[in-house]
Amino acid sequence: MTSIIAFGAYVPRRRLQREAAVASLSWFNAALAAHARGERAIAGWDEDAITMAVEAARDCVGEGARQTVRKLILASTSLPYADRQNAGIVKEALNLPDAVGALDVTGSQRAGTSALIAALESAGSGNAVLCVAAERRRAKVASEAELNYGDGGAAILVGTGPGLADLIGHHSHTIDFADHFRATDQPFDYEWEGRWIRDEGYAKIVPAAIGAALESFGVGADAIDRFVMAAPIRGIDKSVAKAAGIKAEAVQDNLQDRLGTAGCAQPLILLAHALETAAPGELLLVAAFGQGCDTLLFRVTDAIGTRAANMGVSGWLDRRKAEDNYIRHLYFAGALTLDGGMRAEADQRTPPSMLYRHRRSLLALIGGRCTKTGTIQFPPSQISVAQNERAIGTQEEYPLAERRARIATFTADSLVYTPDPPGCYGLVEFEGGGRMTVDFTDVDAETLEVGQPMRMMFRIKRNDVDRGFKHYFWKAVPDYRAEA
Amino acid sequence: MASGIKDRVAILGMGCSRFGERWDMDANGLMVEAFMEAIEDAGIDVTQIDAAWLGVGLDTTSIGPSGVPLSVALRLPNIPCTKVENYCASGTESFRGAVYAVASGAADIALAMGVEKLKDTGYGGLPARPRGAFPDATLANSTAPGQFAQIASAYSAKHGIPRDDLKRAIAHVSVKSHANGAKNPKAHLRKPITEEQAIGAPMIAEPLGLFDCCGVSDGAACAIVTTPEIARRLGKTDLVTVKALQVAASNGWEAEGSGWDGSYFHTTRIASARAYKEAGITNPQKEISLTEVHDCFSITELVTMEDLGLSEEGRAVHDVMDGKFDADGAIPCQIDGGLKCFGHPIGASGIRMIYENYLQLLGRAGERQRETPPVNALSHNLGGFPNLNICAVAIVGMH
Structure with a gap:
């Protein structure tokens, strides 16, 4: 039996208040007022599909369990690289073994569910597959998409059971219905009329696909306990459920008011969210629309009650900071050029040869432990940093990414150029040893204090826009699981 | 040795x-x-x-x-x-x-x-520059004031000194240097300031405001x-000789090892101890009568007083507020205005400090001349960041 073994998610901390955006835009497009309700998750300037995929995967799979992963599949339509395997970067950040398969899946709003189907199909005995989907789609300023999209990611670990939910079956329809499209060299979606998408697309394609799927599974629509579908058009999930014969109360929260629609990651985010409260024996149907329709049906197992605690969608949604500065949103989203001063002109080039040489340190935050003195340090070095004991060649790898840390020194720097001033950074000391002076992110400068617990997150350190290269590294954020 | x-x-x-x-x-x-x-x-x-x-x-x-x-x-x-x-x-x-x-x-x-x-460079402050491919890929995106500002956070926490008390003490450091710089015709900044001005100045890197930062000259x-x-x-009669000249370089212990708490300068303690030994000085508080220290930021000067042994550990805030390092204090510091007001043309600063000590020893310092010329004068020249730096200490005195 192929099952979901674990699931996790990530939602960035800032939530754009749609009312604030609409207040800035309604002079231009009064119709946007219809989209002023709630908030959407917006990625920080230092986040993209890769960083959010890493965080979702960390939320899904602990350090130990990662050694069982044999394949990593990353789904997104907003991958930073067209040619440099994006999943490969996620693999390094997760410190997965080199003997792991990796695949980028993209090109449709179904990419997340298609990746999950591919994962479920390739998982076998002792072969766990990690499916991650994350999305940070750009949208034209003053478009409905700008208000309705959301940023985030989810990760599903699949393998042969016992798991949290067993796969009953999956089914796919592929139909070239161009409700929207984004050319390879274009930053934004081009969308056709919503009424046509609703009536000819969702209303006809999805119920038919669900019907065909359920028939092949031998399950009646009225038996479905939970129905998960992204709803970029308000109420579309409910109307599809009705047309498919699924009971209204089975339709799960589409998170449109709290997160927005995170593109192809949304079905997986909603699946993870539904699993957080699912009860043993429940039937959970996932449908994803996008040039056809993917359908997956799971039965929740007894193990759901004893799963390991993680942040999950709910935990990340609760870790929020309301953003009512629309200008800041525009800047982070790359929609606005601000004068960053001459300090912003510094060359951001990262030599790939250096990056490869140090990839364990830079991407997986692997430090060194001196086998002679036990000293832990970052970065590792030929000669141990331990004072009065210059042990040579004694370092073994010591992963630091999952260690909690505490602030030893800090500042909030108003002089340095950063897209999110003031630049906060300081010396952090890891529990168990090791220290580094590192950038902080997701912080409120006025709340920093010596001794404050922190955790590490995988982020963009430098964005070399001249060459289209993103350099990733780890940053410290306030410990979001301090109470756990 | x-x-x-x-x-x-x-x-x-x-x-x-x-x-x-x-x-x-x-x-x-x-x-x-x-x-x-x-x-x-x-x-x-x-x-x-x-x-x-x-x-x-x-x-x-x-x-x-x-x-x-x-x-x-x-x-x-x-x-x-x-x-x-x-x-x-x-x-x-x-x-x-x-x-x-x-x-x-x-x-x-x-x-x-x-x-x-x-x-x-076209802008205020020191120019940003590369630190090497790997360091640039890992180290915090920082500026000099931000690097040194961190000393304040650790110093406050270690000694239980409220942030605002420390802020007032470092303001006193800058007020003193501005008063001294005003008397120096070669100084970059020659306007006296008040403690309120220093405390109320725009924030550069918490808790350092504009007047906590030295001139870029x-x-x-x-x-x-x-x-x-x-x-x-060659006919010289009053001779100023070099009593000690010591340099200590960080080896990464502060930044990467464990034990350094971020509140002091490890290399300053080492370089000054070596310099006192070389000069035969056993009680610096009695035998050093004038200092020029690397006051790139006011907090650096305050903490350096302890690292040089001129204040007891944790007591620099009190000594500063008591005027111990003012121009008319027991051990004046930056009687020429220091980096703060004489200015900080990087490569020149270490020699500028020795220049002032030399003038003071010979009684040639003009309006700012110390009434009783010093016997031994110390200069402290620090390069890099609190957690990774090079510290040079020079002591000159009458032969």
Whole structure:
């Protein structure tokens, strides 16, 4: 039996208040007022599909369990690289073994569910597959998409059971219905009329696909306990459920008011969210629309009650900071050029040869432990940093990414150029040893204090826009699981 | 330990350009300005100089590579010219090269120059510059004020000193330096300020405001050194000699090891202990009567008082507020205005500090002259960041 073994998610901390955006835009497009309700998750300037995929995967799979992963599949339509395997970067950040398969899946709003189907199909005995989907789609300023999209990611670990939910079956329809499209060299979606998408697309394609799927599974629509579908058009999930014969109360929260629609990651985010409260024996149907329709049906197992605690969608949604500065949103989203001063002109080039040489340190935050003195340090070095004991060649790898840390020194720097001033950074000391002076992110400068617990997150350190290269590294954020 | 260089090298002459935003001059002109004063003070001809050292912190923005720019600017007679760079301690490093050349007997007369042309960067503050491919890929995106500001957070936490009390003490540090700088015709910043101005100034890097940061200046300073014997032969009677010259470089322990709490300068403690030993000083609070320290930021000066042993650990806030380091205090610090107000042309600063100590020892410091000339004067020149730096301590005194 192929099952979901674990699931996790990530939602960035800032939530754009749609009312604030609409207040800035309604002079231009009064119709946007219809989209002023709630908030959407917006990625920080230092986040993209890769960083959010890493965080979702960390939320899904602990350090130990990662050694069982044999394949990593990353789904997104907003991958930073067209040619440099994006999943490969996620693999390094997760410190997965080199003997792991990796695949980028993209090109449709179904990419997340298609990746999950591919994962479920390739998982076998002792072969766990990690499916991650994350999305940070750009949208034209003053478009409905700008208000309705959301940023985030989810990760599903699949393998042969016992798991949290067993796969009953999956089914796919592929139909070239161009409700929207984004050319390879274009930053934004081009969308056709919503009424046509609703009536000819969702209303006809999805119920038919669900019907065909359920028939092949031998399950009646009225038996479905939970129905998960992204709803970029308000109420579309409910109307599809009705047309498919699924009971209204089975339709799960589409998170449109709290997160927005995170593109192809949304079905997986909603699946993870539904699993957080699912009860043993429940039937959970996932449908994803996008040039056809993917359908997956799971039965929740007894193990759901004893799963390991993680942040999950709910935990990340609760870790929020309301953003009512629309200008800041525009800047982070790359929609606005601000004068960053001459300090912003510094060359951001990262030599790939250096990056490869140090990839364990830079991407997986692997430090060194001196086998002679036990000293832990970052970065590792030929000669141990331990004072009065210059042990040579004694370092073994010591992963630091999952260690909690505490602030030893800090500042909030108003002089340095950063897209999110003031630049906060300081010396952090890891529990168990090791220290580094590192950038902080997701912080409120006025709340920093010596001794404050922190955790590490995988982020963009430098964005070399001249060459289209993103350099990733780890940053410290306030410990979001301090109470756990 | 080696026997050291105490009293083996004398200062024959010194010079210092006017510091400031020298829109009128590039590095060559600044070097000539400092050199003309030094060679006149030394009373020798340029052909008598056997070797020269050049200290520059940011050569790419300032002067270009190598020791050649010094040789060209001064039209030196094809003698050895060596460029040294040790962050903001480059000036003292240049001085050390010249002093060691004389002490070794390889040169009779040697010259040390420190220079920096910063004000062609187009913006305030120090220019950002690469630190190497791997460090740039990991180290925090930071500025100098942000690096040094962190000392304040750790110092407050360690000694239980509320942030606002520390802020007031570092304001006093800057108010004192502004008062001193006002009396120095070569200083970059010559306006006195009040404690309220310092505390209320725009924030640069928490808790350091604008007046907690030193001036970013153009300037050059120059020393000509020889043996005491040659100095006397050349007619010098009052001799200032080098009592100690020590440098300590971080080895990564503060930044990467464990044990350093971020509230002090590890290398300053080491370099000053070595310097006191070399100079035969056992009680610095009694035997050091004047200091020029690396007050790149007010918090640096405050903490350095403890690291030099001039305040007990955790007591610098009280000593500062008591006026111990004011111009009329027990051990004046930055009587010339310091980096804060004399200015901080990186490569020149270490030699500028020695220049002031030299003038004070000889009673030639004009309006700011200490009534009782000091016996031993210490300069402390720090390059890099609190967690990764190079510290140079020089003690000069009457022979």
